[in-house]
Amino acid sequence: MQADLSYYDYWPYHDRPKITWPNGARVAFWVAPNIEFYELMPPANPFRQAWPQPAPAVPGYSIRDYGNRVGHMRQMRLLDKFNIRGSISLSAALCDHHPEIVELCLERDWEFFSHGIYNTRYTYGMSEEQEREMILDSVETIEKHTGRKPAGYLAPALSHSEVTLDLFAEAGGIYTCDLFHDDQPTPIRVRGEQPFISIPYSLEMNDTIAFVVNKIEPRRYGQIIKDNFDRLYAEGSESGTVMCVPTHNYQVACPHRLAAFEEALEYITGHPDVWVTTGREIAEHFLNHYYEAALADIARKNARGR
Amino acid sequence: MALEQEHLAYPHRQYGMDHDWYRWSMLTTRPKVVWPEQAKLAVWVNVALQFFPLNQRGQPFKVVGGMQMPYPDLRHFTLRDYGNRVGVFRILDALDRFDVIPTFAISAALATRLSYLVDVVKERGNEVLCHGFDMDTLHFGGLPKDKEREQIRTSLGILRESFRAEINGWLSPGRSESENTPELLVEQGLQYCCDWVNDDMPYPFKTAAGELFSMPLSNELEDVFILMSNQHSETSYVEQICDAATFLSKEADEQGGRMLGLNIHPWMLGQPHRIKKLEAVLEFLTSLPGVWFASAHDILASFKNQQG
Numbered sequence: 001m002q003a004d005l006s007y008y009d010y011w012p013y014h015d016r017p018k019i020t021w022p023n024g025a026r027v028a029f030w031v032a033p034n035i036e037f038y039e040l041m042p043p044a045n046p047f048r049q050a051w052p053q054p055a056p057a058v059p060g061y062s063i064r065d066y067g068n069r070v071g072h073m074r075q076m077r078l079l080d081k082f083n084i085r086g087s088i089s090l091s092a093a094l095c096d097h098h099p100e101i102v103e104l105c106l107e108r109d110w111e112f113f114s115h116g117i118y119n120t121r122y123t124y125g126m127s128e129e130q131e132r133e134m135i136l137d138s139v140e141t142i143e144k145h146t147g148r149k150p151a152g153y154l155a156p157a158l159s160h161s162e163v164t165l166d167l168f169a170e171a172g173g174i175y176t177c178d179l180f181h182d183d184q185p186t187p188i189r190v191r192g193e194q195p196f197i198s199i200p201y202s203l204e205m206n207d208t209i210a211f212v213v214n215k216i217e218p219r220r221y222g223q224i225i226k227d228n229f230d231r232l233y234a235e236g237s238e239s240g241t242v243m244c245v246p247t248h249n250y251q252v253a254c255p256h257r258l259a260a261f262e263e264a265l266e267y268i269t270g271h272p273d274v275w276v277t278t279g280r281e282i283a284e285h286f287l288n289h290y291y292e293a294a295l296a297d298i299a300r301k302n303a304r305g306r
Numbered sequence: 307m308a309l310e311q312e313h314l315a316y317p318h319r320q321y322g323m324d325h326d327w328y329r330w331s332m333l334t335t336r337p338k339v340v341w342p343e344q345a346k347l348a349v350w351v352n353v354a355l356q357f358f359p360l361n362q363r364g365q366p367f368k369v370v371g372g373m374q375m376p377y378p379d380l381r382h383f384t385l386r387d388y389g390n391r392v393g394v395f396r397i398l399d400a401l402d403r404f405d406v407i408p409t410f411a412i413s414a415a416l417a418t419r420l421s422y423l424v425d426v427v428k429e430r431g432n433e434v435l436c437h438g439f440d441m442d443t444l445h446f447g448g449l450p451k452d453k454e455r456e457q458i459r460t461s462l463g464i465l466r467e468s469f470r471a472e473i474n475g476w477l478s479p480g481r482s483e484s485e486n487t488p489e490l491l492v493e494q495g496l497q498y499c500c501d502w503v504n505d506d507m508p509y510p511f512k513t514a515a516g517e518l519f520s521m522p523l524s525n526e527l528e529d530v531f532i533l534m535s536n537q538h539s540e541t542s543y544v545e546q547i548c549d550a551a552t553f554l555s556k557e558a559d560e561q562g563g564r565m566l567g568l569n570i571h572p573w574m575l576g577q578p579h580r581i582k583k584l585e586a587v588l589e590f591l592t593s594l595p596g597v598w599f600a601s602a603h604d605i606l607a608s609f610k611n612q613q614g
Contacts, residue, residue, distance in 0.1 A: 037324075039318065039324050040324055040325050041324075041325075043310070043312045043313050045309070045313065046309075052367070053366065053367060053446060053447070053482060054366060054446050054447035054448050055447045055485070056325075056447055056483060056484075056485055058478075058481055058482060058483045058501050058502060059481050059482070059501075059503065059525065061504075062501075062502040062503045062504040063503050063504065063525065063526070064504075065323075065504035066503060066504045066505065066506075068332075069330075069331065069332055069333055069504055069505055070332075070333045070504075070505060070506050072332070073332060073333065073334045074557075093316065093319050096319050096320055096321065097319070097320070097321065097322060097323070097324070097330070098330065099321070100332065101332075117316065117319075118316070121313060125307060125308070125309045125313075126307075126308065126309055126313070127307060127308035127309075129308075130308055130309060130313070130314055133314060134314060215535075215536040215537060215538070217536075217538045217539070217542040217545075217546075218542075218545070218546055218549065219542070219545060219549075254524075254526050254550070255506070255549070255550035255551075255553040255554050255557075255566075256526065256527060256546040256547065256549045256550035256553070257546075257549075258549075258553055259549045259552070259553060260549070
C-alpha cells in the first residue's frame, strides 16, 4: 500500500491552457445514468458485504430492481425531453438480464461505458489476472450487445485495486470516471503509457450520494445541481469546464424526486453555450485538442521551484 | 492474493431475474389499469400500529425504531407506546375529517395487549393486515422454515381471532423476509405482501404454494424514512408526498391508473408538532382531482379483476 496515488501530478486550477468546447460552449454537460444489476445472492466478498442483512435482502434488492422496472423509463423520457443522450454506466450483465433497456438506449444513440459485471461483485481481493478477466468480460459483453467497445470505466460499486485504471487502459479504454480530483478532464498516467484521461464524474452531484449518503431533501438536490451549474458556467467563460450528473433510476426516478430534477435539467439546458454531450465525446475532444497542452502545462508547473 | 473462482462465475447471468419469484417486466409495457370511477390515483393510507418489546433481542438485527439503549430502554419504549395511546387518536381524527379510509397494519402482540384499541379499529370496520408478531420477531434468511411457519400462523391466528375478520395482507417487521416467507404467507391464506419496493403497481409473485401479490407500499415516502432516517424537515415530508402524487397523477393520464401507498406511524406523525403536516398532506390529496382512497385489499381486488 502506498501513501500517494501515482495516477497524476498536481495541476493547480489556475492559469491552465484554455479549453473551448465545440461551438464555443463553456460547459460540457453530461448525464450518466447508472444502469445496474444487483444480485440477490452474490458470493460473499471477503472485504465488503453486499447487503446488510442475511439473504434475501429484500429492502436493498427490491429498491434497486425498481430502478429497472419503473425508474428507467421515467428518466429516459425526461432526458429525451431535453435532448440529453445518457452516458450509461452499465453493469454488463444487464445486457443479459434486461436487453430491452439496452435496446431502448441504443435507439437513442446513448453511450455505454463499463461499470463491471454486477454491482454486487467487488474488485477487492481480486488478483490482477482476475480483474483483467472481469474487465475484458465487461468490455466484450458491451461490444457484443451495443456494437461498440466502451471508452470509459467506472469500477463496479466504486471498488478498485491499484491497477484498475492500468488494466482498463490496456483493454482499449480512454477515460475513467473513478477520480474526483478536478472539474476539467486531466491526463492520467497508466503503466502502459497509453493516452488516458479522467473525466469529471461528480460524486457531489450523484443522486445516490446525495440522497442515500448525504440524505439531502429532493428539492434541495435540484437546487444544488443548479448552483453547481451556475459556477461551472461562469468559470467556463475563462476555460471550458465539465459538469456531470450521475444518476440512478432507483433514486432520482422515484415519483417524489423527479420534479426537482426536471426543473434543474430545464434550467441547465435552457442556457446558451452549453455542450450537452456524452463522456466519450468529451474524452475524445480533449484527447484530440488539449491533451498535449495539458501534459506540457503540468510538466511546466511541476518544474517550478525545483 | 486472489478470490475464489466463484467470484468470477455467474450462474444466474441470464434473461430476466436472478431468481424465480416474479417475472421481469417494465411498468410501461403492462396493460393500462382503470380504477373505479376512472380515478387516476388510488391512495392507500397504511397506519402501522406496532409493538416494540422492551426486551428486544435484535436478532439478526434491530429494526428501525427499535430499542437503542441498554435495557430497560424506557425512552424508546414509551415513545413508541405514545403512538398507540395518543398519536393514533390524532391520526384517526385527521383521517376522518378528510374522509380518508385507512388500512391498519398491526403487530399481533399489540392486539393481545390493547383490546381497547382493537375495539376502536374493529368498530371502524377498516381493513387490518398483519404486521408480524412484534417488531422484534423477525423473518430473515436462515430462519428455520417450521419456526417461521409457526410465527406467521400464531400472528395471523391472533389477529383473525381479535378482529373476527379476514386477514389478507402482510407487512414484515422491518420488511425483512426469509427465502420461505412468500410461500408461507400463501400457505396461511394470505393474498398480498407489502415488503417489496420494486414497483409502483401490484404484480404477481410466484411461490411453491401458489400466487401472492406484491403491493407497493413506498419505503422512500414513509414518515419514518423521511423524518427519522433521513432527518428531512416536516415541510419536506409534505412536499415529497405532494410531488409524488402530482407526478403519478400526471403519469396516469398517459399510462393508466397509478397507486400511492403511504405508510404512516402514529408514534411519528401523531406528535403534536407533526400532525398538522399529515393534515396538510390529506388536504392536498383530497383536493387533487381523480384520487380514489381505498384499502389495500380493495385496490388489489380492482387490480386483479382487470388482469383477466
